[in-house]
Amino acid sequence: MTDRNTPTEADLNALDVTDAEAATINAIVHPLLADPAPDADDRLVQIRSTAAGIVFITINRAAKKNAFDAHTVATLHEAFETLHGADHIRAVFIRGAGGTFCAGADLQWMADAAGWSESDNREDAMGLAKMLKALHDIPALTVALVEGAAMGGGAGIVAACDMAVAVRGTKFAFSEVKLGLIPATIAPYVVEAVGPRWARALFLTGNLFDADHAARIGLVDSVLADADAIDGYVAWVSEGLETSAPGAMGEAKRLVHHVAGHPINHALMEDTAHRIARARVSPEGQEGVRAFLDKRKPRWAE
Numbered sequence: 001m002t003d004r005n006t007p008t009e010a011d012l013n014a015l016d017v018t019d020a021e022a023a024t025i026n027a028i029v030h031p032l033l034a035d036p037a038p039d040a041d042d043r044l045v046q047i048r049s050t051a052a053g054i055v056f057i058t059i060n061r062a063a064k065k066n067a068f069d070a071h072t073v074a075t076l077h078e079a080f081e082t083l084h085g086a087d088h089i090r091a092v093f094i095r096g097a098g099g100t101f102c103a104g105a106d107l108q109w110m111a112d113a114a115g116w117s118e119s120d121n122r123e124d125a126m127g128l129a130k131m132l133k134a135l136h137d138i139p140a141l142t143v144a145l146v147e148g149a150a151m152g153g154g155a156g157i158v159a160a161c162d163m164a165v166a167v168r169g170t171k172f173a174f175s176e177v178k179l180g181l182i183p184a185t186i187a188p189y190v191v192e193a194v195g196p197r198w199a200r201a202l203f204l205t206g207n208l209f210d211a212d213h214a215a216r217i218g219l220v221d222s223v224l225a226d227a228d229a230i231d232g233y234v235a236w237v238s239e240g241l242e243t244s245a246p247g248a249m250g251e252a253k254r255l256v257h258h259v260a261g262h263p264i265n266h267a268l269m270e271d272t273a274h275r276i277a278r279a280r281v282s283p284e285g286q287e288g289v290r291a292f293l294d295k296r297k298p299r300w301a302e
Contacts (some may be wrong), residue, residue, distance in 0.1 A: 044075045046097075053090040053246060054238050055083065055140070062098025068153050069109040070124060073131050080134035088300075090241040090249060092138055093234055094161065095145040099227065101170070102154025128153060129185040136160045136189060139250030143237060146170050146211075146220065147227050155219070156186025159193040162253070163237070164220040166211035167227050172219065175206040192260075194218045243301045245284040251275070 046058040057079055059066040083089060096102050113121055135142060135157065144150075144157060144164035149171045158164045158172075166172075174190070176183045183190065183203055191199045198217045202209075214220045224233060241249075255275060262268050279285045284300070291298035 044072045045079050047079055049089075052238065052242065053088045053140075054234075054241075055086075055089055055092045057092060057094045058097050059095070059102055060097045062096075062100070064106060065100045065103030065149065066096035066098070066154070067103045067106040067109075068128070069106040070127060072106075073127050077127070077131035077134050080131065080138055083138050083140065084134070086140075088246050089140040090244060090246055091141045091143060091238060093143050093145055094135075094157065095230075096148070096154075100148030101144070101146045101150040102157060103149055104152035104154055125185055128156075132156060132160045132185060132189060139253060140246070141237075141241065141249065141253075143234075144220075145230055145234070147230070152176060152183065153186055156183070156189055158219060159186065159189035165222050165224055165230075165233055166214055166220045167224050167230070168211050170211040170214070171208055172210070172214050173206065173208045174202045175208075177204060177206045190219075243297075245288060245298065245300050247282070247284045248279065248288075251279060 043060055046056075046060050048056045048058075057076075059072065059076070061067060061072060083092060113124060116124070141163065142161040144161040146158055146164060147167040147170055150158050150166075151171070151173050152175065155172050155174060158166075174183045174186075187199070187203070190202070194202070194217045202217075211220065211223045215223050224230060255272070259268065259272070280289075284298075287300075288298050
């Protein structure tokens with residue numbers, strides 16, 4: 001059982017790392033890092049959209065197992081922020097190029113940070129924090145399509161999404177403590193996804209776990225048999241959103257963020273009553289109810 005074991009040679013091979021990368025990883029007891037290698041494509045993030053309002057974002061550093069550096073984080077931040085004001089977007093699917101979701105932090109980035117001051121490191125960490133918040137706040141449904149590995153900050157992206165699915169055999173870890181570090185900027189999203197008890201177990205042990213365990217604790221919603229099943233999953237989710245009003249989806253997502261953890265008191269009751277009243281008189285609300293009464297499709301579903 002691999003859920004709670006330290007990474008073995010077989011685990012490292014499962015990530016398709018080179019011998020040199022495996023040697024570096026073993027030397028620092030840390031499976032999150034990918035050794036620097038030339039990029040095959042200088043477009044760090046690829047964005048594709050469909051007329052139906054489905055967006056696909058791909059982290060495109062396959063030669064480095066889609067590991068983060070400051071430039072990649074900044075590019076993802078820009079991509080996510082762009083989607084905040086995009087009309088008619090229903091879903092955003094995020095994946096990594098080349099069969100790996102994200103191997104965590106780039107070795108050169110980690111090496112550079114080791115020589116920075118605390119102030120420099122704080123500024124750098126804020127880049128990752130802002131990127132994750134921009135992802136978390138996208139009004140559309142966000143879905144992580146995870147295969148190969150999602151380590152450290154990569155697993156943080158998974159947690160920050162609304163939904164996630166992983167291919168069986170995918171490896172996860174929050175191994176920062178093995179480097180004397182902590183998974184600080186990703187913690188709010190991981191705790192929200194799996195709860196504080198599992199977060200403590202994952203963060204304090206730093207152990208590798210698999211897709212089935214990720215599903216048991218709530219980091220992902222389901223496990224696919226293999227990568228060939230990803231397209232079918234995307235189609236299933238996308239088809240289910242065709243009749244959903246994009247504006248109402250965003251409001252519904254903001255509603256969940258607002259009420260989570262709040263006591264059910266008079267103030268919350270008033271707030272939720274205000275929200276539904278506003279929705280009823282909105283253009284989407286008016287169109288949706290009229291279409292239902294007229295027994296026709298609303299305009300956004302045509």
